[in-house]
Amino acid sequence: xxxxxKILSVRRHDFLNHIQVISGYLQLxxxxxxxEYLVQMxxxxxxxxxxxxxxxxxxxxxxxxxxxxxxxAGVKLSVRVAASLDASRxxxxxxxxxxxxxxxxxxxxxxxxxxxxxENCLLGIFEEAEYIEWQFGIPSGKSxxxxxxxxxxxxxxxxxxxxxVIQAFDGGVxxxxxxKLDNCENGNKIHT
Numbered sequence: 001x002x003x004x005x006k007i008l009s010v011r012r013h014d015f016l017n018h019i020q021v022i023s024g025y026l027q028l029x030x031x032x033x034x035x036e037y038l039v040q041m042x043x044x045x046x047x048x049x050x051x052x053x054x055x056x057x058x059x060x061x062x063x064x065x066x067x068x069x070x071x072x073a074g075v076k077l078s079v080r081v082a083a084s085l086d087a088s089r090x091x092x093x094x095x096x097x098x099x100x101x102x103x104x105x106x107x108x109x110x111x112x113x114x115x116x117x118x119e120n121c122l123l124g125i126f127e128e129a130e131y132i133e134w135q136f137g138i139p140s141g142k143s144x145x146x147x148x149x150x151x152x153x154x155x156x157x158x159x160x161x162x163x164x165v166i167q168a169f170d171g172g173v174x175x176x177x178x179x180k181l182d183n184c185e186n187g188n189k190i191h192t
Contacts, residue, residue, distance in 0.1 A: 007064045051079060054125070055086040062096035066123070069103040073110040075119045075139075083127035089178045090160055097155050098175075102136050105148045109139045122172075131165075134175040145173050 018041055025034035051063040063079060070077035085095060102123065110119060121137040138145050145168040152175060153161050165176040 004061050004064075007061070007068055010068055047079065050081050054081050055084050056092040056095065058092045058096040059085050059099065062099035063123075066099050066103045066106075070106055070121070073107045075106050075110055075121055077106070077121050077123065079123045079125075081125045083125045083132050085125070085132065088132050089163065090156065094155055094160075095177075098134075098152055101148065101151045101155065105136075105138055105144055105151075108147075109144050128176075131176040131178050134177065135172060136175070137172040139171070145169070145171075149173050 018037070022034050022037055025031070025037065048064065048067070051067070052060045054060055054063070063081070067077060067079070085092065088095060106119075106121060119139040121139060122135065123137065124133075124135040126133045126135070136148065138148060149166055149168050152166060152173070156164060160177075163178050165174075167174045
């Protein structure tokens with residue numbers, strides 16, 4: 001809840017700043033600049049809307065807070081959610097915790113890199129037939145990818161970790177989380 005209130009406070013402040021910028025462009029009769037700025041705002045709001053449509057309240061709040069953390073860390077984060085997370089076998093509070101750990105990893109990456117240089121990262125969440133695939137872009141080398149992978153393993157716990165595929169690759173970590181199985185005799189059995 002505290003994260004959500006922080007997000008609302010920051011978004012309200014940002015929205016007021018956006019209104020002032022647009023007002024300034026209009027006062028200076030720079031209509032084209034005001035239009036460009038409005039398009040940029042619409043793109044940001046569309047991405048936020050996509051984050052909120054993942055069918056998981058805790059994950060949506062964690063994703064919105066991640067966006068906030070990325071801005072503070074100087075990371076330009078693109079998030080693409082193309083999956084319904086209510087099908088995931090892993091509980092939403094664990095998924096939200098994984099997103100928080102990713103935020104901390106991005107902050108560590110930015111500290112390790114040049115502070116003045118903006119990093120571009122991608123978080124992708126995609127739905128496959130039997131699993132939800134998460135792609136976490138992590139700048140600054142393999143050591144942070146390995147550390148992130150270890151942290152995610154601790155969050156998932158042994159039982160869920162054995163059912164997931166988690167791999168570090170150059171520039172990030174890939175995590176496959178099996179979907180829930182409704183018509184399975186044994187709920188712990190995952191068909192491959």
